[in-house]
Amino acid sequence: MKNIMFIAAPAAGKGTQAELVVQKYGIPHISTGDILREISKEDSEIGNYVAETLSSGKLVKDEITYQLIEDRLKKDDCKNGYIIDGFPRNIDQAYEYDRILEKLGYEVGNVIYINVDKNTLEKRITGRRICEDCNTIYNINDKNSSPQVESICDNCGGKLYQRSDDNLESFQTRYNTYEEKTAPIIEHYKKQGVLKEIDGNDSVENIFKKIDEIIRD
Numbered sequence: 001m002k003n004i005m006f007i008a009a010p011a012a013g014k015g016t017q018a019e020l021v022v023q024k025y026g027i028p029h030i031s032t033g034d035i036l037r038e039i040s041k042e043d044s045e046i047g048n049y050v051a052e053t054l055s056s057g058k059l060v061k062d063e064i065t066y067q068l069i070e071d072r073l074k075k076d077d078c079k080n081g082y083i084i085d086g087f088p089r090n091i092d093q094a095y096e097y098d099r100i101l102e103k104l105g106y107e108v109g110n111v112i113y114i115n116v117d118k119n120t121l122e123k124r125i126t127g128r129r130i131c132e133d134c135n136t137i138y139n140i141n142d143k144n145s146s147p148q149v150e151s152i153c154d155n156c157g158g159k160l161y162q163r164s165d166d167n168l169e170s171f172q173t174r175y176n177t178y179e180e181k182t183a184p185i186i187e188h189y190k191k192q193g194v195l196k197e198i199d200g201n202d203s204v205e206n207i208f209k210k211i212d213e214i215i216r217d
């Protein structure tokens with residue numbers, strides 16, 4: 001199977017789709033967040049550095065992140081394809097990723113851009129409600145995932161709440177950053193002829209069908 005990279009805006013459903021691919025194909029899901037958390041548990045020079053940096057809320061140096069990604073991708077379980085998540089986040093990292101791939105003799109594979117209208121994303125984020133007891137997620141802007149009784153969880157009767165950053169202003173900021181950093185990445189992979197764009201204004205099942213058609217071969 002070819003390697004997979006997803007590009008999608010916040011709340012576009014990238015994480016859910018990655019999970020579905022993992023379930024169906026059993027390939028590893030490589031996330032920079034997980035790699036850093038994992039290494040921070042190791043008692044080594046680099047492990048201690050990462051642990052200290054993360055706990056102080058700072059960013060791990062790029063060179064270290066690159067090296068850790070390269071080391072992770074070298075492992076045997078990545079030889080038959082993997083999903084890379086949370087990387088590259090900007091065009092410099094995309095160039096760096098190209099270098100890592102070349103060094104390892106890998107190809108970038110399918111770069112899948114899940115394109116969702118900003119308006120749809122806005123509705124998803126501002127409508128999201130979470131059960132404070134069982135964490136079930138609802139969306140009051142979508143009749144298929146609204147609770148039956150307002151503000152009450154269907155499963156357990158718990159109270160629903162809205163996360164403090166699920167508001168329009170915070171979405172706007174995240175979206176603007178995403179657009180600014182991601183547009184050049186999309187262009188970069190389009191030029192390489194590996195970008196597959198799919199319409200993400202659709203149900204989880206239908207989006208997965210489209211992704212599956214791309215990655216199956």
Ligand SMILES: [Zn+2]
Pocket residue numbers: 131132133134135136153154155156157158
């Ligand atoms: Zn509940």
